[in-house]
Amino acid sequence: MSEQGVMVVISGFSGAGKGTLMKELLKRYPNYALSISCTTREPRSGEVNGREYYFITEEEFVRMIRDDELVEHACYCGCYYGTPRAYVEQKMAEGKDVLLEIEIQGALQIKEKFPETVLIFVMPPSAEELKKRLCGRGTESEAVINARLHRAVEEAQDMDRYDYLLINDNVEQCASLLHEVIQSQHFKAASQKGRIEKIRRELKSFT
């Protein structure tokens, strides 16, 4: 098993239950750390700096890009979003598996830079169920729901670029499965180079 933590990107349609799943992982298992993104958008009512996001200025964001302090960044609706490198690298070095909830553009940037990152797409059991969940919140207008469905159609175009695809039908079960999928990454040969070198040396010393 690798000693370094795994970088885990979790994406999925709005309404797929990504946030609940990540909370469940953090609650149940001690080996996870949650990455908090930084953004240039204004905090919404109830959002706390450092909990939902780090709210920073565009000037600061641009400086972070320039100084290579972000592992990925993307722009949505005129605002920047990015993942600070320092936290992710520190936690991985401590052996924690770091959870990042980000969208496809950022996910692919990370996979390019860190090929051992695992990209997981979470979806509801059906499109019908997705629509039901979006409507069921009861807090959104029809226009917002339709916009999210349109966005889901776009996101579905890139689903096959993810490593794993999980159906979130039952949060408890899906969290267990998500945990197993993530833990299996520690046993990838590619993340155990040190161990491979060690056994090679030891075997040679016998012959």
Added chain:
Amino acid sequence: MSEQGVMVVISGFSGAGKGTLMKELLKRYPNYALSISCTTREPRSGEVNGREYYFITEEEFVRMIRDDELVEHACYCGCYYGTPRAYVEQKMAEGKDVLLEIEIQGALQIKEKFPETVLIFVMPPSAEELKKRLCGRGTESEAVINARLHRAVEEAQDMDRYDYLLINDNVEQCASLLHEVIQSQHFKAASQKGRIEKIRRELKSFT
């Protein structure tokens, strides 16, 4: 989750406990099927045709290669060994995960032809422990043990071409881990193309 079974190649040094692990999987879980190789070597005392191997003539082996009836084949010490295609494909179509205990040459042939195959290398916790296990059998001469250690040095050169590397320190625990690693394969996006197409169609129908 994919409906088709997964092809699972298990390799590892002589003495790593591959056979015991596979028996444990077959005993515990109903979703596995064990592929039996065919070979042109003579049966050893106690070996039963169709249990350890299918013992066939060289003429028949060559015919099977020619008719593309083997998913892989290799030659060791002047004898041929190969994996019959029909059984593997039938069991996978039934949704069974098919276990193949084969060596690196065959493993890489299969990965080339069937990229979704999972290659798992099993090893003891250390080279010291491997040597102890080989000696501990008490049935082999020093020359045979040394030959196996030399072979292990060769095999170690290719360990990093496997997908996963598992340490078999405790059979029960390693079998559980092996099972989790194999089961996680069913959730790969690449093996759920049908599901991805379906949700794309459904989402489009809403917009």
